[in-house]
Structure formats: structure tokens, C-alpha cells
Amino acid sequence: MSVSVLGSGAFGTSLAISLAGNGPVTLWSRDAEQARQMRQARENAQRLPGVTLPTGITVTSDIDQAANADVLLVSVPMQKLRGALTEHAEALAGKTLVACCKGIELSSGLGPISMIRQVIPDAHPALLTGPSFADDIARGLPTALTLACADDALGTKLQNELTTANLRLYRTTDVIGAELGGALKNVMAIGCGAAIGAGLGDSARAALMTRGFAEMQRFALMRGAQPDTLMGLSGLGDLVLTCSSELSRNYRFGLSLGQKKTFDSETTVEGVATARAMTDIAAAEGLDMPISTTVADLSHGAYSVTQAIQTLLNRPLKEE
Numbered sequence: 001m002s003v004s005v006l007g008s009g010a011f012g013t014s015l016a017i018s019l020a021g022n023g024p025v026t027l028w029s030r031d032a033e034q035a036r037q038m039r040q041a042r043e044n045a046q047r048l049p050g051v052t053l054p055t056g057i058t059v060t061s062d063i064d065q066a067a068n069a070d071v072l073l074v075s076v077p078m079q080k081l082r083g084a085l086t087e088h089a090e091a092l093a094g095k096t097l098v099a100c101c102k103g104i105e106l107s108s109g110l111g112p113i114s115m116i117r118q119v120i121p122d123a124h125p126a127l128l129t130g131p132s133f134a135d136d137i138a139r140g141l142p143t144a145l146t147l148a149c150a151d152d153a154l155g156t157k158l159q160n161e162l163t164t165a166n167l168r169l170y171r172t173t174d175v176i177g178a179e180l181g182g183a184l185k186n187v188m189a190i191g192c193g194a195a196i197g198a199g200l201g202d203s204a205r206a207a208l209m210t211r212g213f214a215e216m217q218r219f220a221l222m223r224g225a226q227p228d229t230l231m232g233l234s235g236l237g238d239l240v241l242t243c244s245s246e247l248s249r250n251y252r253f254g255l256s257l258g259q260k261k262t263f264d265s266e267t268t269v270e271g272v273a274t275a276r277a278m279t280d281i282a283a284a285e286g287l288d289m290p291i292s293t294t295v296a297d298l299s300h301g302a303y304s305v306t307q308a309i310q311t312l313l314n315r316p317l318k319e320e
Helices: 010-019 032-041 078-087 112-119 134-138 152-162 175-197 202-222 233-242 249-259 270-285 290-299 305-313
Strands: 003-006 025-028 048-052 057-060 071-074 096-099 124-129 143-148 167-172
Touching: 003 010, 010 025, 010 048, 010 071, 010 134, 010 167, 032 057, 048 134, 071 078, 071 152, 078 112, 078 270, 096 112, 096 152, 112 124, 112 175, 124 152, 124 175, 124 233, 143 152, 143 175, 143 233, 152 167, 167 175, 175 202, 175 233, 175 249, 175 270, 175 290, 175 305, 202 233, 202 270, 202 290, 249 270, 249 290, 270 290, 290 305
Parallel strands: 003 025, 003 071, 025 057, 071 096, 096 124, 143 167
Antiparallel strands: 124 143
16 A cells, blocks of 8 residues: 655654554655755754655655555644645545544634545545654654544555554444544643643643543534544543643643743644634534633733632532
């Protein structure tokens, strides 16, 4: 099975590096100059400096060359996924597309698999998600992820082909649960980062993680997820990682809010758009999501961290 990775950010590059241990891999960059530099230097100096690209990786900016593979891992930010799929719909038609992004599209409320189905109806979609940092994968450190695919036969095939020496994949057919676990944990990571940045302590973080996870479960069940899915890697596992490490962009963004510091506007923070999308959906469905709503308001400057905490602490008391 031939494999291409579409998207030469840190995560896409790290996947290509890991998969190169199984055989040849094509890594596609939309930027022809970046592709040239990567071919010449055998390094993604912009996104993953210091990590050598194996000889089994072919770097290209030719979408037709990349799309010639049997399986295409699509590693672009969630809010840019529709544009990438639409732009290259002809080349991607009928292909097996494994989305490698986490989030909910702000304009439609769709997750990555739902969006693939909408934009490229004859594609065969799947999702790779779970607790992972690009640097860990690229350096060969052990990582476990969820491979979600509604077609169990295809999911089994992908699981066998995409598992590598350091990347262990677990399979599920619950694509809704896997989509939402990976998306919603980013919202909670922003809240936890803000709490730590404001000096509120680890006990406050633990409370936000726990009550935030309850919100994730309520939202996912309302959207049709299976109850156990969020207890796995794509939900709880990813939540623990991103709420406790400064390698998480969403957590770092929250830290900057709590510390009242400026955050790099060039860094993708999926949880900002996801927070707004999920709170809009929850409001329409009458679902109580106090932490998510507060994070959405905090992320858009409607609250200070002090106001956000007071809003949560002043809520009516209730049973757990």
C-alpha cells in the first residue's frame, strides 16, 4: 500500500518520518519553495528543525504526484481543511483520505470526516486522532492513536498498514466520538492553560479537566457518539496530554491568556474556533456547557481570566 501525507507542517512531517520505516512515503507541501528546501536540506527547518528526513521520503509540491498513492493522510488545520479539499477535489476523488486534524468547522459545525463526505462524496474517509505531539513521533518515541473508520474492513486494513515501529493504532468505527474527542479536548486545554497561567494552581486544573470531560461526554452523546469512545485515546487520553503540557498549542494559548501575554498569531489554535462552534451548537440544543462557553468568551476577549473564574465559581451548586 503506497502512502502520501498531504501537509508539511510539523505533524504531517512527523507522520511521514514514522511511516517511512514501513516503506516509501510521499510528503506534499503546497509551497513549492518549502518543498525544494526540504528536498535539499533533508529537513523541515520551518516546522520540525533538527530532525532528518529519511531517504524513503519523497518531498513534492505536485498534488497529482502525491495523490497517486493508495492512502492519503490529510494533515492540514481543521479550519483550512474545506479549502484544501475543494481546491484539490479532482485529484482526491475516490481516494482513501485519512484526516489528521482535530476540531469543528466554525461555519458548518462539521468534523473532518463529515466534511470529507460533503466535499468529496466518493472518497473513503477515516480519521487519525489521539494523544500525540509531532516531536515525539518524529523522534521515534512510542505513541498510541485512534484510527476511526465507519467501514470496519477498511479500518482494519488501514490499521495494519499505518501502524509503525513507534506508532500503535487502535481501531474504532465510532467516527463521531473520535472526531469530537479530539476536537473538544482543545477547548479544555485552553481553560487549563489559563488557570495555570493565572496562578490558580493544579487543583483548579484538575477540576477543569474533570468537569470539562463531563461536558465533552454530554456533547458527544448528544451528537450520537458511543458512550465508551471518549474514555479512550481520542478523548480522555488526548485530554490528559493537552491539558498538562506546554507542547500543546491550545494549552500555551491559555497560558498566555492567564499571564496576560501576547500569543503568536501565526500559531494555529484549533480550540478557539471549536469553542465557539460547540457552544453555538449546544445553545441551539439547550445543552448546558458552562466551561466551554466560558472558554469561548475568554478566547475572544469577552472575559478576563478573573471574570471567567468568578462566573464558574458562582454557578448554582449541583450534584456531580
